Amino acid sequence: MRLDDQICFSLATASRSVAAVYRPLLEKVGLTQPQYMVMLVLWERGPVTIKEIAAALHLDHGTLTPLLKRLEAAGHIVRRRRTDDERSVEVELTPQGAALRERAAEIPDEITRALPLTDEEGELLRGLLAKLDGRDRP
Template sequence: MSTPSEPDSRTVTLLLDDQLCFELYAASRAVTARYRPLLDALELTYPQYLVMLVLWEHEAVSVKELGAALQLDYGTLTPLVKRLEANGLVRRERRPDDERSVEVTLTPQGSALRERAAAVPPAIGAAMDLSTEDTARLRELLRRLTANVSARP
């Protein structure tokens, strides 16, 4: 008998329909594609939108905190933040108490964009067409999946 961490080798196949990774990939592409026209209207890419979500929630965060929240490394995050800064949505400043730390804050323009972005989650929710319970369960399963896969070598 197999345990949850050890799949039964008799049921593991190389059929595409049996690959959970493909379902995750296809779902991610479909959802991201649904975001595209909504975010184009805001002049944001999907990764930039994620940065803005964190900032709309916290108003100011260090680059390190932003990376942790989004599970992105510094090298990936820095160009995103620089582009948002070039577009006038955020400001980067060295913290006076720690010159090594860069804090990212919203500009008035970045704060104002929040109102326009408020239409995005309901539109995506309608496209997903999942019940509140299914959405909560899916979020829980995906978080557990991410934690499990990240914890294993």
């Protein structure tokens, strides 16, 4: 049993390394990595419920709620109870949050350039990670 042979160790260290590459890029646009992932869902899908965001990010409501509160306080999103179902809260981008997409548009390309992977290796890695967490990539 060697540390370097453990998948959990490789995943944990790789995750920290990737987060370190993202951190300065996200700081420029005023987001943390979890906030960025919430914004990606909203930029991709438009107004969605908290339940839909939680499902997309594989997060529980207790983890997601503080993220949403901070994004709302920063002026990037608004949360509203749905009129057709008051148990459900919808999250929508503000004009400021929508405009942030343009400022963040270069982040994926900068990440790709910063990581020591070919395009093919990156795609393979995403596919393998999706398989590990139960999401098969098409």
